[in-house]
Amino acid sequence: MMASFFVNGSTNPGEDERYNERTPLIGQYPIERTSYLGIAFLAACLFIGSFIGIYLLIVDGQNWEVRTIPYIYISRAAWRAQPPRVVYPLRPPIMDIFITHTNTSTCLDYDCMRLVRHQQILHMFQDNMTDIAYNFLVSEGGVVYEGRGWETQSEVWVNRNHTLSIALIGSYEKTSPPKKQLQETKLLIDECVQWKQVARCYKVIFDPKLMIDEKLKKLFMQSKYCT
Incomplete structure (x- = not known):
């Protein structure tokens, strides 16, 4: 009768379960870390965007005129x-x-x-x-x-x-x-x-x-x- 092989090459299903408990799926931790990095990146973009927006409002309030048509x-x-x-x-x-x-x-x-x-x-x-x-x-x-x-x-x-x-x-x-x-x-x-x-x-x-x-x-x- 042919034996059944599991993920770790063992023929014992209990050993395969123990292997999975000791070794979690590889993608779980990187996915969680990537989520935190993504949130931090979005927060940084929001901060920089707010800073630039405030700066442009100040500049616009001073009526700085720089035109490019028909000449600079x-x-x-x-x-x-x-x-x-x-x-x-x-x-x-x-x-x-x-x-x-x-x-x-x-x-x-x-x-x-x-x-x-x-x-x-x-x-x-x-x-x-x-x-x-x-x-x-x-x-x-x-x-x-x-x-x-x-x-x-x-x-x-x-x-x-x-x-x-x-x-x-x-x-x-x-x-x-x-x-x-x-x-x-x-x-x-x-x-x-x-x-x-x-x-x-x-x-x-x-x-x-x-x-x-x-x-x-x-x-x-x-x-x-x-x-």
Whole structure:
């Protein structure tokens, strides 16, 4: 008669039962440990998510504006500008666009925010201006930084009541600014026209010290809105 074999290879069913009592199923303990790990992971995710949510609410409450359409735009709050001493309103429609340069090194990303903050401190506490000198600044990569904005007079041109000043971040007395930088500057001016801050037939005035390739100057010479 053929013997019956059990899990441990024994022919005795009692021995198999004792084996099972001594050696529980392998999956029981790992499954229980995995459950605890899963609960701990979910709790950590909930904590981190709550922290990020509170942070975003604080940031949103400060009205930090960073736009990406039609160009990347960094507001004063985003680069942590100091409040101006005095505000003189700029009266639209603006007739002239004055384009100059910061005469500094170029920059990228967060380095530009530090540079713009330094420009404001320099203008206010060394040059005794009421704020950063320019209405807007444009980096080499084409990012637009709000200076005084659309509604405040700048301090870099004689006819300040009807002039918007835009500074190209960098030093361009010997070399021309990059095409990308000038293209984004033109997009900024076009948006100003659409918002009726700048006259349809505006005139661009370049800083005499600024060297710009003649081909790139043509981006600004003829306004598409002027008929």
